[in-house]
Amino acid sequence: MRWTLLIVFAIVALLASVVMGPAAVPLNELLHSDIVWNLRVPRALLALLVGGSLGVAGAGLQALVRNPLADPFLLGLSGGAGLGAVLAIALHVSGPWALPIAAFVGALAALGLVYRLGLIGGAALDPRILLLGGVAIGAFAAAVTTAIVSLADAAELRNAFLWLWGGLSGASWDTVLIIAVYAPIPLVVLFAASRPLDLLALGEESAGYLGADVERVKRRVYLAASLLTAAAVAVSGVIGFVGLVVPHIARLTWGHRHRVLLPAAFLGGGALLAFSDTLARTVVAPRELPVGVVTALIGVPVFAMLLRRWTIP
Amino acid sequence: MLRRLFVFVLLLSACRTSARRHDTAPAQRVVSLLPSFTEILFAIGAGDRVVGRTQWCDYPPEALAVPSVGEGLPPNIEAVAARKPDLVVVYKSGANMTAVQQFERIGIHTVLLDLNRLEDLGPATRTLGKLTGHEAQAESLVAKMDSFTYRPLPPPTVSIAFVVWDNPPIVIGRGSYLDELATQAGARNVFSDVTAPSAQVSLETIVARNPQWIAVLSDSGKPPDFARRREWRAVAAVRDGRFLLLKGSLFGRPGPRSGQAIAELRRMLAR
Numbered sequence: 001m002r003w004t005l006l007i008v009f010a011i012v013a014l015l016a017s018v019v020m021g022p023a024a025v026p027l028n029e030l031l032h033s034d035i036v037w038n039l040r041v042p043r044a045l046l047a048l049l050v051g052g053s054l055g056v057a058g059a060g061l062q063a064l065v066r067n068p069l070a071d072p073f074l075l076g077l078s079g080g081a082g083l084g085a086v087l088a089i090a091l092h093v094s095g096p097w098a099l100p101i102a103a104f105v106g107a108l109a110a111l112g113l114v115y116r117l118g119l120i121g122g123a124a125l126d127p128r129i130l131l132l133g134g135v136a137i138g139a140f141a142a143a144v145t146t147a148i149v150s151l152a153d154a155a156e157l158r159n160a161f162l163w164l165w166g167g168l169s170g171a172s173w174d175t176v177l178i179i180a181v182y183a184p185i186p187l188v189v190l191f192a193a194s195r196p197l198d199l200l201a202l203g204e205e206s207a208g209y210l211g212a213d214v215e216r217v218k219r220r221v222y223l224a225a226s227l228l229t230a231a232a233v234a235v236s237g238v239i240g241f242v243g244l245v246v247p248h249i250a251r252l253t254w255g256h257r258h259r260v261l262l263p264a265a266f267l268g269g270g271a272l273l274a275f276s277d278t279l280a281r282t283v284v285a286p287r288e289l290p291v292g293v294v295t296a297l298i299g300v301p302v303f304a305m306l307l308r309r310w311t312i313p
Numbered sequence: 314m315l316r317r318l319f320v321f322v323l324l325l326s327a328c329r330t331s332a333r334r335h336d337t338a339p340a341q342r343v344v345s346l347l348p349s350f351t352e353i354l355f356a357i358g359a360g361d362r363v364v365g366r367t368q369w370c371d372y373p374p375e376a377l378a379v380p381s382v383g384e385g386l387p388p389n390i391e392a393v394a395a396r397k398p399d400l401v402v403v404y405k406s407g408a409n410m411t412a413v414q415q416f417e418r419i420g421i422h423t424v425l426l427d428l429n430r431l432e433d434l435g436p437a438t439r440t441l442g443k444l445t446g447h448e449a450q451a452e453s454l455v456a457k458m459d460s461f462t463y464r465p466l467p468p469p470t471v472s473i474a475f476v477v478w479d480n481p482p483i484v485i486g487r488g489s490y491l492d493e494l495a496t497q498a499g500a501r502n503v504f505s506d507v508t509a510p511s512a513q514v515s516l517e518t519i520v521a522r523n524p525q526w527i528a529v530l531s532d533s534g535k536p537p538d539f540a541r542r543r544e545w546r547a548v549a550a551v552r553d554g555r556f557l558l559l560k561g562s563l564f565g566r567p568g569p570r571s572g573q574a575i576a577e578l579r580r581m582l583a584r
Contacts, residue, residue, distance in 0.1 A: 172546060
């Protein structure tokens with residue numbers, strides 16, 4: 001029943017984002033329309049892939065750091081991506097893919113630094129240091145970014161922030177193809193870690209007793225979740241709340257077993273983002289809302305409702 | 314306690330009168346915190362009074378000889394104060410309000426001016442003329458500017474969209490300066506139903522409204538990077554390379570050269 005509902009929601013969300021939009025496309029021209037084939041369909045698919053990736057990355061990270069506040073962007077990646085994009089603009093790197101590539105490189109640099117910090121004090125990855133290191137690196141990158149924006153001469157630097165919150169506007173078959181090839185690798189790594197992630201929830205020591213190779217799992221989960229997030233930020237900027245709220249909703253509905261939880265987080269995240277993006281494009285047409293606003297406006301009340309239902313018997 | 318209050322009130326009123334005293338005598342040392350103000354001051358012959366400008370003030374060329382006080386929005390108080398101005402001309406915007414209070418607190422006279430649209434040019438020029446004692450020159454500049462802006466409008470012959478950023482797509486709506494320029498040049502802004510000066514829109518809206526030209530502010534003279542992105546090629550004007558590349562220094566600000574900007578835009582549209 002829960003799965004049926006989720007699958008129906010996902011299908012409806014995808015269909016709606018193809019059928020609905022600010023430009024009026026008559027239903028009988030739907031299959032031949034350039035707007036539908038080259039703009040709406042790739043955008044809907046990108047929303048599914050990015051939202052799903054963020055949902056899974058969030059679920060994995062929350063289990064890894066055993067902190068319900070963990071969010072894919074909490075670990076310094078958005079700061080690194082922002083810095084990369086601003087540097088590309090300040091150094092006049094041009095080209096149609098300059099900003100996404102620079103943001104991806106920035107996110108990877110932040111990832112590497114945070115990972116290195118997490119290993120401080122030995123070969124064991126300390127989740128608490130990972131969390132604090134992520135926040136610190138993110139704050140540092142944001143400070144450098146702001147310094148560059150206020151010191152450099154390029155007027156278009158201010159727009160780098162727009163880009164970082166750009167949402168799915170850059171969707172095309174190119175971006176869909178890139179993510180469709182890239183994302184399955186870290187996704188499979190995370191799905192394969194389902195059982196050890198269940199054990200990790202009991203505490204690292206207990207997980208070790210129960211036969212999990214704790215260190216290896218932690219590294220894999222951190223790297224896979226971060227690589228997913230880095231790609232997401234490169235193609236669609238920072239989209240809040242999907243990676244935070246969707247894993248919690250999935251956990252409240254499907255329980256703590258990651259073999260079920262992760263697929264639910266993927267489908268739920270993808271459907272929520274596709275649905276939110278459709279609303280973002282249509283409710284104030286011809287203007288458009290930043291999609292992060294809509295994901296928060298929908299995700300948070302749903303989350304609050306579920307919390308209430310599950311905590312009050 | 315009462316005496317202290319009395320002294321305070323006395324001090325306050327002293328500040329008031331000192332500020333008012335500034336208003337009567339023409340300003341000798343002016344810091345201009347908007348490129349448009351700098352252009353107007355030079356155009357009315359008060360360029361020799363300008364002792365400070367922003368880093369963006371690049372016209373006329375003589376203005377570049379004036380020391381820069383930085384970005385200007387919001388202003389760097391100390392950099393401005395170091396120029397020892399008796400008048401600071403500030404663009405009226407929320408970001409500048411704190412700075413204005415601080416200037417007044419250290420006894421520097423400030424004037425806030427609106428300059429967002431063509432209609433603001435006349436009042437701003439007259440005010441600057443009065444403040445610097447160049448009323449006559451200001452009047453003749455206003456007359457000159459009126460002559461190119463208030464003639465009966467030509468009916469629009471082409472459609473145009475101003476794209477100021479590509480991801481997310483941000484376009485210029487009705488009531489902004491660029492929208493006015495387009496109207497004056499005989500073009501219809503396809504986003505004139507958007508009431509905000511600029512707004513985020515969906516790419517498919519641009520495709521559906523199908524402007525004949527895409528105008529972008531560009532100093533490099535090269536088509537924008539997004540012209541080569543696949544999603545943008547759904548826009549016919551992008552596919553056909555119908556870009557209007559507008560230099561920011563001429564087209565990005567209302568000023569004495571607005572007439573030149575309108576003429577140039579009309580010439581580009583006639584291609």
